[in-house]
Amino acid sequence: MKNTVSAILGFCLLSLTTLSHAAVPLKVKAVVVTMFEIGEDEGDKAGEFQMWKERYGLDTRFPFPQSFHDIYANEDKGVLAIVTGMGTARASAAIMALGLDPRFDLTEAYWLVAGIAGMDPEDGTIGSAVWTRHLVDGDLAHEIDAREIPADWPSGYFPLFANGPQTDAGRPAVNGEMYKLNTGLSEWAFNMTKSLKLMDTEAMAELRARYKNYPNARTTPKVMIGDHLAASTFWHGKLLNDWANDWVSLWTRGEGNFMTSGMEDTGSYQSMIYLDRAGKADKNRIMVLRTASNFTMQPEGLTAAENLAMERENGGYAAMVPSLEAAYLAGSTVINELVENWDKYQKHIPGE
Secondary structure, eight states: OHHHHHHHHHHHHHHHHHHHHHHSOEEOSEEEEEOOOSSOSSSSSOOTTHHHHHHTTOOEEEOOTTSSSOEEEETTTTEEEEEOOSSHHHHHHHHHHHHTOTTEEOTTOEEEEEEEEEEOTTTOOTTOEEEEEEEEESSSSEEOOTTTSOTTOSOSEEOTTOSSTTSOTTOOOOSSSEEEOOHHHHHHHHHHHTTOOOOOOHHHHHHHTTOTTOGGGGSOOOEEEEEEEEOSSOOOSHHHHHHHHHHHHHHTTTSOOEEEEESSHHHHHHHHHHHHHTTSOOGGGEEEEEEEEEESSOOTTOOHHHHHHHHHHTTSOTTHHHHHHHHHHHHHHHHHHHHHTHHHHSSSOTTO
16 A cells, blocks of 8 residues: 555656756746748758758757747757748747747847848849848739839839828837837847858859949848838839839838848738737847848849749849858857857847
């Protein structure tokens, strides 16, 4: 009888210890946010997540059925990575789901969005990495079809509640049209990585040589700092590139310069704002790193439609792999610094 009671008590104590351990959330130092993976998580053609999975020791899997993709972590380093899925809706939902997950303590975590983008050839070239200062939303707007716009309008796209393009230069961005990140942190990350040598290839050189009237497009890849336009519509072409520059300038009141184009980041940051309010995360600890897989407009001699079709016919972007390499190289350099010197950065955000 004594043996039976002892066994029961021992089992109960073991169960309580296990439950207690399970109830202690993983203290996360850094979250890597990627948006898509092409096939498997390892061993095939890489998307944004695969290099992090393979190279950063992300060997612990946490099921994440309330989102797009399971979470993987390096528990020893306190680093985890997610795949949000493409588009603003999926990204915002994934960030919110992670932020509210009781398995993780994210209150002091740094967040790194690391994904590919289009590059404005006025500012830079493919294969480059750009740390972001402003996130500007390209979806919240009025639109009139181009076949019906007044002849003196530059486009049929203009701010919500305005009467036409560029008529509300002083309107505050109260609906999520623009967010300014912690620029001190962005500049710190830029300065840490600006001397990195990024991957270059013959295919990239051949493509950028076609942009004869764009000297910055013809340079070799480098780490830069600039501003990002997020729009769920994959737009392309010279006229829309002009619109993107005007749109970023409008919402940042001339402070920002459109350099990269992607989809998700205003949605991700909106979730960070809500999580910050709830005491679950710190919105001042998010960084956005976008790396250029392609240009946002066509080179001389091609129409926008021809250039977009040519990218598909040639099997994808000339700088796809180099841009993924750039995201990992620049991103992991910053993550390593934060993790390896956690005693320095746990309470004090660099750049502030």
